[in-house]
Amino acid sequence: MIEVRQLSRHYGALKAVQDVSFSIDRGEIVGLLGHNGAGKTTIMKMLTGYLEPSAGSIQIDGLDIAEQRREAQRRIGYLPENCPLYPEMTVLDALDYQASLLGIPIERRPAAIRRAVERTELGPKATATIGTLSRGYRQRLGVAQAILHEPRILILDEPTNGLDPAQIQHMRALVRELAREATLIISTHILQEVEAVCGRVLIMRSGRLALDSRLDAIGGRPRLLVTLDRGPDEALPVLSALEGCGAVTVLETKDGVRRRFALETEDAPALAPRVARTACERGWSLYALETERQDLEALFGAVTLERMEVPHG
Numbered sequence: 001m002i003e004v005r006q007l008s009r010h011y012g013a014l015k016a017v018q019d020v021s022f023s024i025d026r027g028e029i030v031g032l033l034g035h036n037g038a039g040k041t042t043i044m045k046m047l048t049g050y051l052e053p054s055a056g057s058i059q060i061d062g063l064d065i066a067e068q069r070r071e072a073q074r075r076i077g078y079l080p081e082n083c084p085l086y087p088e089m090t091v092l093d094a095l096d097y098q099a100s101l102l103g104i105p106i107e108r109r110p111a112a113i114r115r116a117v118e119r120t121e122l123g124p125k126a127t128a129t130i131g132t133l134s135r136g137y138r139q140r141l142g143v144a145q146a147i148l149h150e151p152r153i154l155i156l157d158e159p160t161n162g163l164d165p166a167q168i169q170h171m172r173a174l175v176r177e178l179a180r181e182a183t184l185i186i187s188t189h190i191l192q193e194v195e196a197v198c199g200r201v202l203i204m205r206s207g208r209l210a211l212d213s214r215l216d217a218i219g220g221r222p223r224l225l226v227t228l229d230r231g232p233d234e235a236l237p238v239l240s241a242l243e244g245c246g247a248v249t250v251l252e253t254k255d256g257v258r259r260r261f262a263l264e265t266e267d268a269p270a271l272a273p274r275v276a277r278t279a280c281e282r283g284w285s286l287y288a289l290e291t292e293r294q295d296l297e298a299l300f301g302a303v304t305l306e307r308m309e310v311p312h313g
């Protein structure tokens with residue numbers, strides 16, 4: 001659905017985006033993650049046809065954005081980072097104006113506007129002037145403008161930026177709702193944003209794509225963490241002998257009584273009940289039994305650890 005090949009964009013000597021390639025299938029929700037200045041907005045502007053790449057190609061639904069820009073843009077809805085809105089217009093006027101810019105025929109506009117208002121729950125503010133809206137409602141209006149023409153691809157730049165926690169919850173619910181009918185790319189520097197709504201993450205670092213991974217693949221195979229009231233001398237031989245258990249590592253001693261062990265295994269859900277049964281049979285106290293997963297935060301930290309300067313020249 002989206003094919004990006006060796007995309008680069010330079011601003012003078014500054015290499016804002018360098019040699020980035022990825023493809024996105026229909027129905028995916030992809031988080032584009034990176035520190036400030038990593039190149040996220042530059043990529044989004046190129047995907048939406050508002051900025052020309054210095055090198056590389058972008059295909060949207062099989063259309064080359066350099067050659068069939070208008071056609072490709074018709075398939076895309078875009079919420080820019082600072083969505084420009086006219087404060088003196090009402091919500092309905094703004095949507096009507098946007099519908100005309102999008103080329104929606106006049107007879108189809110009322111239905112398109114009604115549907116966008118319903119989906120973004122803007123009904124109570126439909127006749128309010130934009131200048132009186134809260135930040136949350138303005139963002140919803142930005143999204144409503146982006147979905148008026150029912151695009152197959154939605155690109156949202158920092159959709160929860162500046163929202164309060166309740167507004168963030170609402171925006172996330174809206175994003176999930178929108179994803180039922182469209183492919184979504186969401187740019188953010190907030191990890192929780194990606195974990196809350198995305199199935200896949202692209203991490204940018206200094207203009208380059210540092211990681212492209214499905215979220216459920218992050219962290220690899222989880223270890224089983226076991227907290228017992230037994231020391232390594234007693235527990236290690238028993239745990240290591242359990243069916244399906246690989247190497248066992250002693251992690252730490254908790255309060256002098258509880259010990260934590262990490263069990264490597266191909267199948268943590270199958271090993272967990274064996275550990276519980278064995279502890280019970282031996283009269284050990286089992287304080288905790290949990291699977292370990294390297295989370296996105298750890299990964300993001302590792303991938304973006306070196307905050308490299310954007311190279312010049």
Ligand SMILES: Nc1ncnc2c1ncn2[C@@H]1O[C@H](COP(=O)(O)OP(=O)(O)OP(=O)(O)O)[C@@H](O)[C@H]1O
Nearest residue numbers: 011016034035036037038039040041042043189310
């Ligand atoms: N029009 C421009 N002219 C010159 N440099 C620019 C321009 N737009 C962006 N840059 C620079 O390109 C780099 C990438 O910027 P970009 O806005 O794409 O990053 P970002 O990841 O979206 O950051 P943020 O999270 O802060 O929005 C930055 O160093 C930025 O200063």
